[in-house]
Amino acid sequence: MEAFEYRKGEMFVDRVPVSRLAERYGTPLYVYNRSYLLGQYRQLVTAFSEINPQIYFAIKANSSAAVISTFAREGAGADVVSGGELWRAIRAGVEPSKIVFAGVGKTVEEIDYALMEGIHCFTVESEPELERISQRAQVLNRPGRIAVRVNPDVDPKTHKYTSTGKKESKFGVDLERAMKAYELAASLPGLEIAGIHMHIGSPIMTVEPYAQALEKVAPVCRELKKKYPKFTQLDIGGGLGIRYRDEQEPFDVQGFAGVVIRYAKELGMSVGMEPGRFLVGNAGLLVCRVQYIKDNPFKKFIISDGGMNDLIRPALYEAYHKILPVKETADTVLGDLVGPVCESGDFLAAERALPKVKQDDLIAVRSAGAYAFAMSSSYNSRPRPAEVMVQGRKVKLIRAREKREDLVRGEKNPEW
Numbered sequence: 001m002e003a004f005e006y007r008k009g010e011m012f013v014d015r016v017p018v019s020r021l022a023e024r025y026g027t028p029l030y031v032y033n034r035s036y037l038l039g040q041y042r043q044l045v046t047a048f049s050e051i052n053p054q055i056y057f058a059i060k061a062n063s064s065a066a067v068i069s070t071f072a073r074e075g076a077g078a079d080v081v082s083g084g085e086l087w088r089a090i091r092a093g094v095e096p097s098k099i100v101f102a103g104v105g106k107t108v109e110e111i112d113y114a115l116m117e118g119i120h121c122f123t124v125e126s127e128p129e130l131e132r133i134s135q136r137a138q139v140l141n142r143p144g145r146i147a148v149r150v151n152p153d154v155d156p157k158t159h160k161y162t163s164t165g166k167k168e169s170k171f172g173v174d175l176e177r178a179m180k181a182y183e184l185a186a187s188l189p190g191l192e193i194a195g196i197h198m199h200i201g202s203p204i205m206t207v208e209p210y211a212q213a214l215e216k217v218a219p220v221c222r223e224l225k226k227k228y229p230k231f232t233q234l235d236i237g238g239g240l241g242i243r244y245r246d247e248q249e250p251f252d253v254q255g256f257a258g259v260v261i262r263y264a265k266e267l268g269m270s271v272g273m274e275p276g277r278f279l280v281g282n283a284g285l286l287v288c289r290v291q292y293i294k295d296n297p298f299k300k301f302i303i304s305d306g307g308m309n310d311l312i313r314p315a316l317y318e319a320y321h322k323i324l325p326v327k328e329t330a331d332t333v334l335g336d337l338v339g340p341v342c343e344s345g346d347f348l349a350a351e352r353a354l355p356k357v358k359q360d361d362l363i364a365v366r367s368a369g370a371y372a373f374a375m376s377s378s379y380n381s382r383p384r385p386a387e388v389m390v391q392g393r394k395v396k397l398i399r400a401r402e403k404r405e406d407l408v409r410g411e412k413n414p415e416w
């Protein structure tokens, strides 16, 4: 399934023409298909129904309240990586008892906040963090439930910026040191050992890296289970890939579930998982309007009103996003799709066959539901785009377009 389709040559999201959304809300505009979000979530639930895992939506992928609550109503928890995300998750209706908190740099203030809210578990990334959580748990007299994030040292075959489970990564504790970290945790007052965690990178297109990681982590789990009675949870992280390119195979959810279920049963552990991109990535489009066609002697540029501040993945990760015309055309031109930002890195697509469009036409950037609006900025003093959600014929504005006043909110210009 796609989050959009063409009907009589016009792009629709569910029952609504994209051109109508652009007219009404302006461009650049983020559009999400709510039925698609639910479909992705339910696909996971169904594939894993045998073991009924807790799904924690990784809200850094898309932290809009309407998106978080779409999943929360289905029973999802949240994987958060900051106090701000924890606040957003609770505000959007996620039960604190279904929240896990990862990240290498948790501050005292963030730990205190999470302890007071009674979150399910901290995903602990280092030994000094264990000590800090122990201290705060004692001061506040709250249980500090933890899972140590281990690095299985497998290659997820993704961009180096999004590979997180190798030995040299800043995340987690390598497997050889894991037992020691758990011994430390057991010796510290106020901590409760709940389980183990891994997250090896993103996007992962095949089941193989997960299978390799579980193969390495399973023996450690067996030992830990013997030593610690409350060690019951295996959190396999996120990273499940999505199709950015037409030639990519969809992620094999069934095969993935098969592997995970086998380990879960063999180990006798309950499973948690933290998909972000898989749930939201292909539910979203960034709709932009062509401002100019610039025909240089050496290159053709399509200049759109959406740029790197709205969607930074191409500039940051050399990520590929498919570019689609909102009015269907089979004609293509070779060139770059760029934004108005004053940086050479400001492109949405580089040196590709792009739909043949003209000034004032609409184009849509596919796969713009994950790490898209969430990573946007107002660089170049460009107010950030609006976000809308569509279900059937219903359209809801879920975030208003920023105004110029928003650009200077909190700013002071003192007398000297």
Ligand SMILES: *Cc1c(COP(=O)(O)O)cnc(C)c1O
Pocket (backbone or CB within 6 Å): 058, 060, 061, 079, 081, 102, 103, 199, 201, 202, 203, 237, 238, 239, 240, 274, 275, 276, 277, 278, 370
């Ligand atoms: C980012 C992240 C995820 C989600 O990754 P996706 O590729 O979006 O599925 C899950 N767990 C942790 C700890 C993360 O940092």
